[in-house]
Amino acid sequence: MTAPDQQLTYSVPGVSCGHCRTAITTEVTKVPGVERVDVDLEAKHVTVAGAQLDDAAVRAAIDEAGYDIA
Numbered sequence: 100m101t102a103p104d105q106q107l108t109y110s111v112p113g114v115s116c117g118h119c120r121t122a123i124t125t126e127v128t129k130v131p132g133v134e135r136v137d138v139d140l141e142a143k144h145v146t147v148a149g150a151q152l153d154d155a156a157v158r159a160a161i162d163e164a165g166y167d168i169a
């Protein structure tokens with residue numbers, strides 16, 4: 100395994116609990132190239148790591164999970 104070569108962070112004010120984390124992780128993990136999804140419930144940040152990440156696709160996945168990006 101090589102280290103992920105890219106990382107994107109999004110501000111998602113609506114995340115508040117484990118359900119939010121699971122919903123976002125489930126959707127964003129489906130995006131091609133995504134290797135890791137971290138949802139920080141304190142900072143309200145979603146950090147996505149992987150290779151050749153598609154910013155628009157990640158945003159769409161977060162939207163699909165039911166959350167707005169600030």
Ligand SMILES: [Cu+2]
Nearest residue numbers: 115116118119
């Ligand atoms: Cu929640």
